Amino acid sequence: MNPENLDLNQQIFKIIIFGEAGVGKTSIINRYINNTFNISSIPTFGVDFKFKEIDCDGKKANLQIWDTGGQKTVRMAFTQAIYKNAQAFIIVFDLTNPISFKAIDSFLLDIENNGTENPIIAIAGNKSDLTHKIDNPEEELLKMTNGKKYKIFLTSAKDAINIDELFYYVTKKFLKKNKNNPKQNSINSGIITLDNRMFERQEDPSNPRIGTKNNNSNKNSNKNSNQNLNDQHQQVLRIQKAKKQNCC
Template sequence: MAAYRPEDDYDYLFKVVLIGDSGVGKSNLLSRFTRNEFSLESKSTIGVEFATRSLTVDGKVIKAQIWDTAGQESIDRVMGRAAAADRYRAITSAYYRGAVGALLVYDVTRRPTFENVGRWLKELRDHTDPNIVVMLIGNKSDLRHLIAISTDDGKAFAEAESLYFMETSALEATNVESAFAEVLTQIYRIVSRKAVEAGDDSASAVPSKGERINIKDDVSALKKVGCCSN
């Protein structure tokens, strides 16, 4: 039986951000992964929310700090376009700061949310290291009769941009665990390899809590369409 570890006892802390248009299901992906909850009546996120969950990878406890923020359009509705633009810019840099992973989410039943994926990816890369571990997520796969973006289209975009890819359903809990776990595992492998290459022992390989982990130049060899929708 595994020994009990307090909530604040972990080996690595990784910040992961959720990005994509409003209404694609980012908040429900977050709540499904961190609390195993889903709400059909969830409202658009206003401001920034985050939750945490720990996983064990290769005997190490990985604590994920997952951030979810309102899209530009949600802030527009609440504050008015001019004020919203200033507010959005003000929170953007803080939102992305220190992130080493991202889930870029679109709604498989709404083509405009897929068409905007390129803009979200550009914003992500403008504010983080371009080699951040990114998984493209086609959410709401349970709505099979309404699907507007094929799995092949999602895979093709992910392959062209060197992203991982998976289709999920927060409602049915399909692939949600797998998507987050894959991103966290790939980040962990990069950090572990850096420690080995630097000749660190197991103790010094563990970063200080809150320390930003630089994954520059180490993700490119791993990045590919790493997962399918099945």
């Protein structure tokens, strides 16, 4: 989905996909967005993101799904862009690779240090179509996180198992959280909704546009909101290009 086609009357929900290299993050996203699977998927360098407009129990939302590379050094270079305005995180591990499971703790720590307060978190044990080498992942994760409970989905990007359910879960959580505390979402979001109008959040707190209902500026606000998403995407692409040029 192209950012220019976003319906600005709908809520924008930023989801970050974390996980070690090779666990199937990109494959999960491609299955969800395009309903496709490529066994020879190219590893993600740095970050990339895609959009999907969905209907969740009668409520529409625009998902901005960020695909992050598995290398920690690369992720660190994108820390600010990744965590800015992120409302949910999906941590993916490979059910056939115990090392990728043990890495969950590190991702949770990074989210705790860099993310917003009380983010939505789900865990995806991918490649359930293959032989499982991790017995009782729910029990093992509970031990790892000192009793903190996270929803675990056993997924298969190849066979399209529990992919829709995974994203439905985090989206429903977001919509419920936003309904119960809409001000919190507005504060943390780069684009905020006020009385069904979209306004771009400014860094300067003295800017009178923030929270001001102005019919004359509404069209410009909508245009700036879309431009904000485009600028963010272009910034990521520029950083990716620069890193590729310097990597060899």
